[in-house]
Amino acid sequence: MSLLQLRQVHAYYGRIEALKGVSLTVNEGEIVSLIGSNGAGKSTTLKAICGQVKIQGSVIFGGKDISAQPPHRTALEGIAHVPEGRRIFPRLTVKENLEMGAFSVKDKKKVKERTERAFSYFPRLKERYHQPGGTMSGGEQQMLAIARALMMQPKILLLDEPSMGLAPILVDQIFDIIQELNRGGMTILLVEQNAYQALQIAHRGYVIQTGDILMEDEARSLLANDQVKEAYLA
Incomplete structure (x- = not known):
């Protein structure tokens, strides 16, 4: 069953057309990988879904057109975005970063339950609970960024370059966690320059080039x- 659809989505930065009629579908329970070179439009596609760029075309989520919604409304409806570069709050502790992820949850018991669930995927964060996020390693910060998104209890997780800047052993750990999340029922749209590993764990994939x-x-x-081998897997 389709959870997310983009229908002929165009996006612009000034006069530059970054997306030229992108259409894609993510079904419930899938990992879908979007691969392409730098500047191809991968990150812009995620921003278009979240309402962070103005678009022409349609974004359909759970059968509803969300194209004109502000980002906070889209987040509340169940789309969690882990942006490129992690963008945690470096001066806040792990605890405080996770609480920011659950900003809309008023029930403290639910916040605690979601925190414990995040720790089940990322036990290392429990060891760093009172440590400022900015003092942790790149891999730990990526774990925190994903855990913070999970605090929303999303219906779909949008991951933008989760392996960027990480040592190979940490890349393997992150991809193992992505698969574990999916086995637990999480639907994932994965933007990733490491095309081989992204396609290794995905059910389906799309190749994007210069916005197409x-x-x-x-x-x-x-x-x-x-063609994919020559361009992205060599």
């Missing part, structure tokens, strides 16, 4: 595609 979707297919088929 070039191809879409099952992830395993994209991994075997000669």
Whole structure:
């Protein structure tokens, strides 16, 4: 069943057309990977979904057109965005960052339950509970960024370059956690420059280039595609 659809979405930065009619679908329970080179429009696609850029076209979430909604409304309806570069609050502790993720939850018991659930995925954060986020390693900060998004109890998680700047062993850990989240029922749209690993864990994938979707297919088929291999997997 379709959870998220983009229909002929155009997005602009001034006179520059960053998205040129992007259409894609994410079904419930899937990991869908969006791959492409720098400047292809990957991050802009996520921003378009969240209402962070003005668009032409439609974003349909749970059967509802959310194209004109402000970002905070979209977040409350169940779309959590983990942006490129993590963007945690560096002076706030892990505890305070997680509480910011649950800003709309008034029930303290629910906040505690969601915190414990986040710790089940990221036990290292429990060890850093009172530590300022900015003093942690890059991998730990990425874990905190994802955990903060989970505090919203989202219906879909949008991940933008979660492996960026991380050592290979930490990249493997992050991708293992993404798969674990998906096995737990989380729907995920993954933007990632590491095309091989992104397609390894995805059900389906899209290739975007200069604002256009070039191809879409099952992830395993994209991994075997000669054009994809030459451009993104070499």
